[in-house]
Amino acid sequence: xxxxxxxxxxxxxxxxxxxxxxxxxxxxxxxxxxxxxxxxxxxxxxxxxxxxxxxxxxxxxxxxxxxxxxxxxxxxxxxxxxxxxxxxxxxxxxxxxxxxxxxxxxxxxxxxxxxxxxxxxxxxxxxxxxxxxxxxxxxxxxxxxxxxxxxxxxxxxxxxxxxxxxxxxxxxxxxxxxxxxxxxxxxxxxxxxxxxxxxxxxxxxxxxxxxxxxxxxxxxxxxxxxxxxxxxxxxxxxxxxxxxxxxxxxxxxxxxxxxxxxxxxxxxxxxxxxxxxxxxxxxxxxxxxxxxxxxxxxxxxxxxxxxxxxxxxxxxxxxxxxxxxxxxxxxxxxxxxxxxxxxxxxxxxxxxxxxxxxxxxxxxxxxxxxxxxxxxxxxxxxxxxxxxxxxxxxxxxxxxxxxxxxxxxxxxxxxxxxxxxxxxxxxxxxxxxx
Numbered sequence: 001x002x003x004x005x006x007x008x009x010x011x012x013x014x015x016x017x018x019x020x021x022x023x024x025x026x027x028x029x030x031x032x033x034x035x036x037x038x039x040x041x042x043x044x045x046x047x048x049x050x051x052x053x054x055x056x057x058x059x060x061x062x063x064x065x066x067x068x069x070x071x072x073x074x075x076x077x078x079x080x081x082x083x084x085x086x087x088x089x090x091x092x093x094x095x096x097x098x099x100x101x102x103x104x105x106x107x108x109x110x111x112x113x114x115x116x117x118x119x120x121x122x123x124x125x126x127x128x129x130x131x132x133x134x135x136x137x138x139x140x141x142x143x144x145x146x147x148x149x150x151x152x153x154x155x156x157x158x159x160x161x162x163x164x165x166x167x168x169x170x171x172x173x174x175x176x177x178x179x180x181x182x183x184x185x186x187x188x189x190x191x192x193x194x195x196x197x198x199x200x201x202x203x204x205x206x207x208x209x210x211x212x213x214x215x216x217x218x219x220x221x222x223x224x225x226x227x228x229x230x231x232x233x234x235x236x237x238x239x240x241x242x243x244x245x246x247x248x249x250x251x252x253x254x255x256x257x258x259x260x261x262x263x264x265x266x267x268x269x270x271x272x273x274x275x276x277x278x279x280x281x282x283x284x285x286x287x288x289x290x291x292x293x294x295x296x297x298x299x300x301x302x303x304x305x306x307x308x309x310x311x312x313x314x315x316x317x318x319x320x321x322x323x324x325x326x327x328x329x330x331x332x333x334x335x336x337x338x339x340x341x342x343x344x345x346x347x348x349x350x351x352x353x354x355x356x357x358x359x360x361x362x363x364x365x366x367x368x369x370x371x372x373x374x375x376x377x378x379x380x381x382x383x384x385x386x387x388x389x390x391x392x393x394x395x396x397x398x399x400x401x402x403x404x405x406x407x408x409x410x411x412x413x414x415x416x417x418x419x420x421x422x423x424x425x426x427x428x429x430x431x432x433x434x
Contacts (some may be wrong), residue, residue, distance in 0.1 A: 004208065008201045015193040023185050023422045025418075029176040036173055038167045043121065045079035046134040047164045081163035083108065086138055091116030091157040108138045116158045123164065130168045131161045139285040182374075227262075228257035264396075281322045281407065288326070288351055288358060289317040295330045299338055307344045314351030319358045320431035332401040333424050336383055340422065356408075358430055363423040369416040377414060 083098035085108055096108050107126060114124055115133045124133045138156040232250040239247060290314070296303070298309060303310065319326070337347050345365035354357050369377060376382050380399045398412075405412045409429050416422040 004201060004205045006030040006199045012193045012197045013202060017189060019193070020186060023182055023189075031171075031174060031178055035171060038164075038171060042132050042162060042164050042167060043134075045082065045133065046121070046160055047136075048079050062240075079193045083111075085159045085163055087112055087116065087157050087159060089157070094156065111161055111272050112159055115161070123168075126161075128166045128375035129163055132164045132348065133159060133161045135159050149169050178335050209338070215221045228260075230255050232257070254400065280326075281319060283320055283322055286319050286321055286323050286326055288319050288360060288428065289314045289316055291323070291326055291330055292349060292351075292360075295327065298331075299334055302335075302338050303347075306338065306341060308338065308341055309346045313345065314349075315359060317351045318430065319428040321408050321428055325408055326428070329401045329404045329408075329426070332397045333362050333412075333426065336397060337362050337422075338425070340364060340366050342366045354427070355429070356425045356430055360426040360428065362404060362426075363421055365421050368418045368420055368422050369414065370418060371416070374414050374416060380411075 011411075015311075023279075025234070035406045064267075081099055083096060083103055086094040088094060093109055093112050093114060096105075096230065110130070111124075111126060115135050118124070120135055121132065123130060125131070130167075136158055138158040232253040235250045236247055244251070334347075341347060341364040348360045348361070348363045353359075373382075376400060378398050378401075380396060402412050411427045413425050414422065417423070
């Protein structure tokens with residue numbers, strides 16, 4: 001198992017662990033809040049009062065005898081199905097009050113025994129239904145002649161059972177629903193994590209692949225000059241008695257190999273510096289046309305050797321950038337255009353404004369770049385098949401140019417018509433007005 005696979009699995013495991021913890025915590029919180037709400041409602045039902053009204057306005061007639069009498073009215077609490085019982089201090093049933101006709105004396109006695117011996121506010125199943133009960137000292141709240149008073153009844157206790165069947169079913173349904181939702185969410189997040197981990201690890205995989213390719217390519221590029229130097233040193237050792245002048249050919253080859261290694265090392269150092277994090281960018285107004293003219297002056301000998309024609313056209317060419325890095329990237333792009341132009345060919349350079357950008361286009365006639373190579377030519381050490389000549393290049397120039405343009409906040413792209421021309425387009429940011 002390679003490092004990338006291990007990293008992806010660890011990343012997935014971490015994401016799933018965090019996601020599972022969050023999902024479980026959220027679902028438990030929902031259930032806990034609902035449970036507490038149901039429990040609070042059930043206790044409210046258990047602790048509600050039954051109202052008993054006693055008044056002396058009634059009249060009772062027995063045969064021919066008529067007399068005043070108290071009228072007692074008992075109003076049940078609006079708490080759904082329930083029944084209440086009064087018991088003595090031994091738990092023996094004294095009286096009952098119920099809201100459903102199918103509740104029997106046997107049910108009341110069984111319920112009284114369970115409640116008297118059990119824990120207050122406990123739950124129990126009776127005759128296929130769930131009940132919750134409370135046991136408390138009996139208190140009589142009596143209203144007589146518009147006056148209300150409460151009296152505790154000595155050694156008498158009230159036991160109330162309320163039907164919580166629907167409440168229990170609601171919680172069971174909620175628990176099942178939350179479990180299903182939790183499982184579906186975890187399945188979803190698993191596949192999401194699988195997809196996201198691949199996307200997240202992809203840049204690291206790409207970096208490591210580029211690193212491996214870089215090491216292989218750098219080793220290959222260094223192998224040739226090292227082999228040249230070793231071969232020529234062997235030739236010198238084989239002719240130790242000859243003069244230095246007579247062995248100038250071998251020495252020149254050693255110098256060539258050393259120069260090539262020096263060029264490669266300098267290119268790698270330049271690329272490392274550009275891609276470093278401690279590079280300070282000092283921006284100022286720059287005339288892009290002026291910098292192109294100066295770069296062409298330095299390359300004039302190469303242009304004359306290949307008898308090239310250079311055409312330049314531009315309008316507003318002022319950009320806001322770092323002058324040293326602009327000169328560096330111009331040198332790379334113009335040198336590349338000259339190097340791969342056909343003898344007697346043409347280089348066209350144009351600068352055009354585009355909203356907040358100044359767009360530089362450098363086009364040269366020649367063999368062009370194959371379509372399949374256009375996306376690869378900015379890779380380190382990459383050279384198109386037609387460019388794999390002994391011109392001393394290492395395929396680092398365009399990589400450096402791309403790194404510089406990114407650092408400057410611009411872009412560089414390539415286009416080509418195979419067998420006719422190649423064009424490099426650079427976009428430099430213009431100075432923004434305040």
